[in-house]
Amino acid sequence: MPGSEPVKRTTLRSQIAEALRDEMIAGRLPAGRQFTVKEIADQYGVSATPVREALLDLCSQGLLDVELHKSYRVREFSHADFTAMLEARSLIIDGVFRRSAARALYAATPEALASVRRRAEEAARAAMAGDLDILIGYDLRFWREMAGLVGNPYISAFLDRIRVQGWVFTVPLLRRLGDLRGRLWDRHVELVEAVASQDAERAQDIIEGYAAHTRRLVDTLCAARTTRTCAPAHAPAHAADAHAPTAPATPTAPGAPSPLAERNEARS
Known part of the structure; x- marks a missing residue:
């Protein structure tokens, strides 16, 4: 800047x-x-x-x-919240790939798909390596651009909102696993190839497999955890310090660049 x-x-x-x-x-x-x-x-x-x-x-x-x-x-967010997110996400993606919006998706030119493919390759690479931080960024960009091919900004924005909320819920669970290699969905490139070849049936199979993979993984993680993250929505806290605020982030030292300035510098 x-x-x-x-x-x-x-x-x-x-x-x-x-x-x-x-x-x-x-x-x-x-x-x-x-x-x-x-x-x-x-x-x-x-x-x-x-x-x-x-x-x-x-x-x-x-x-x-x-x-x-x-x-x-x-x-x-609770496990029940995430289940509802997953259902909403599946309905939106189903609309993108199977209903009237799909005509624009499958009519996308090779040039339009090129950027989506690059995001897909990076997301898949990060997923296979178990690099969660890298995956999140590319995965969000991948789905934004994939939904953007439909040409309806409301669909893209709503899907992005649900995906962000979903990551907020799942990331703490995933970090407890340690090594994530082989545990994360990595079929982004296959989905782009299905769209590029206008193979709607194959694309739908990949999407359904994605939903099933996510549901199994999160259900397994929540079943193995007893903290309130997976408790029913709006469940009251039982521990006295369950809602105790944590210490704020360390303020920027006088004269040092602020975190926002550092962020802008890294992106420039």
Whole structure:
């Protein structure tokens, strides 16, 4: 980003929202974590206004809840929540690949599919290597671009929202496995090839296999875990400190670049 140009509020707002969303997906901003606008503003070295706007955006995306005394809390999704997400995700993807929207999908040109294929290759490579952090980024981009081939931004946006929420729930479970090689879905490239060859039946088989794989993996992980992450939605906490806020992230030292500045530098 050019240092000579002032950052527009809407741009800063979206950058903060994206940075916090990435932290939630990666599990570094865990479910149940509480914080205030001031904490985030101090951490990123910005004013309160764009932070407040970014947090409201994340609330509208279902990732944050507003608490009393003007604080926010990272939403805690349950196993029941994830099951509902998976059902909604399957319905959307089914619509993309089998219904009227599929005509645009299967009519995509080789040029339009080229970028999707690159995302697919990177996502599959990360999945096979068990590299969860790399997989998440490419997997989200892959599905955004795949759904984008349909040409309906509402479909793409809604699918992306559900996928982000799904990752927020599953990442803490997956990290407990340690070695993830051979455990993550890695058929992204096969799906692109099915679309490129206009093989709707094969694409549908891959999609159904994906849903079944996800359901089995998450059910197994939740069955083996007794914490409240997999408890029914809105279950009350039994431990006295279940909702105790964790310490805020270490503020930026005076004179040091803020986390947001470092993020922009890494992306430039």
